[in-house]
Amino acid sequence: MINLLVVIASVRPGRVGEPVANWFVPIAEADERFNVEVADLKVLDLPFMDEPNMPGRREYTKEHTKKWSAIVDRADAFVFVTPEYNATPAPALKNAIDYLYHEWAFKPASFVSYGGVWAGARAVQALKPTLTQLSVMPVPEMVPIPGVAGLIDEEGNFQADERHEKGAATMLGSLAKWSGALETLRQ
Ligand SMILES: Cc1cc2nc3c(=O)[nH]c(=O)nc-3n(C[C@H](O)[C@H](O)[C@H](O)COP(=O)(O)O)c2cc1C
Numbered sequence: 363m364i365n366l367l368v369v370i371a372s373v374r375p376g377r378v379g380e381p382v383a384n385w386f387v388p389i390a391e392a393d394e395r396f397n398v399e400v401a402d403l404k405v406l407d408l409p410f411m412d413e414p415n416m417p418g419r420r421e422y423t424k425e426h427t428k429k430w431s432a433i434v435d436r437a438d439a440f441v442f443v444t445p446e447y448n449a450t451p452a453p454a455l456k457n458a459i460d461y462l463y464h465e466w467a468f469k470p471a472s473f474v475s476y477g478g479v480w481a482g483a484r485a486v487q488a489l490k491p492t493l494t495q496l497s498v499m500p501v502p503e504m505v506p507i508p509g510v511a512g513l514i515d516e517e518g519n520f521q522a523d524e525r526h527e528k529g530a531a532t533m534l535g536s537l538a539k540w541s542g543a544l545e546t547l548r549q
Contacts (some may be wrong), residue, residue: 363395363396364396364438364439364537364538364541364542365393365396365432365436365437365438365439366390366396366397366437366439366440366496367399367400367434367437367439367440367441368383368386368387368390368398368399368400368440369400369401369440369441369443369455369458370402370443371394371403371442371443371444371445371451371454371455371458372400372403372404372443372454373403373404373407373452377404377445378445378510378514378520379443379444380402380521381398381514381519382443382473382474382476382510382532383402385519385520385522385526386441386443386474386530387400389531390441390530390534395534396439396534399433399436399437401433402517402521402528403454403455404454404457406426406430406458408427408454408457408458408461409426410457411431411460411461412424412545416463417460417461417463418463420464425488427462429548430458431461431462434465434466436448437469437517438541438545439469439470439471439537439538439540439541440447440466440469440470441471441473441474441537442455442474442475442489443473443474443475444473444474444475444476444485444486444489445476445480445485446475446477446480446483446484446485446486446488448486449480449485450484450488451488451489453483455489456489456492459489459492459496460492462496463496466496466498467497467498467500467548468497468547469498469503469541469544469548470499470537470540470541470544471493471498471499471500471537472500472501472503472504472505472533472536472537473486473489473500473504474505474507475504475507476506476507476509476510477508477510478509478510478511479508479509480508481506481509482506483506486500498536499544501533501537501540502536503529503532503535503536504529505526505529505530505533507526
């Protein structure tokens with residue numbers, strides 16, 4: 363089984379990231395290749411990166427860092443559920459990524475990104491240099507959701523269509539392949 367960590371990047375009250383994640387997570391959970399864990403950055407509530415040592419030394423001094431380190435360490439692959447703010451990632455996500463180093467390495471990642479016409483794609487592109495610096499493999503298959511505001515119903519649920527469903531299935535297939543291929547590098 364592949365341990366898949368789904369990271370909810372937005373921490374705003376009323377965030378769309380939560381209903382989007384609530385749509386995606388059961389799809390991943392229904393896929394027998396994956397054990398799914400969700401890391402909600404709003405719940406984790408990491409402060410601005412406050413470790414005195416370089417993350418690569420793995421000499422963490424704060425309990426919140428040790429907890430986050432254990433979560434990322436046990437993952438084999440990542441899906442970031444992410445908005446874009448001013449064409450870049452939500453700051454809580456960049457902050458959470460910067461906390462750690464070795465825990466990310468040689469694992470594939472994909473994205474359920476959302477926004478207006480850009481569908482969060484600019485945030486994804488902006489995240490890639492950070493992820494590749496950490497030896498994360500961002501796979502090309504992802505789920506970009508344009509016009510997300512119009513897809514939230516009166517109950518606050520995300521209304522996916524066939525494109526989103528197909529995109530999620532293709533992305534999970536890609537993550538499964540890459541996770542297997544990268545396993546040798548992780549050993
Ligand atoms: C600070 C801020 C900047 C934004 N910048 C963009 C943007 O660059 N592109 C875009 O498509 N939407 C942008 N939006 C609109 C977001 O797509 C929309 O508010 C979305 O719901 C944000 O995700 P969240 O609700 O999960 O935080 C921005 C929203 C905020 C709050």
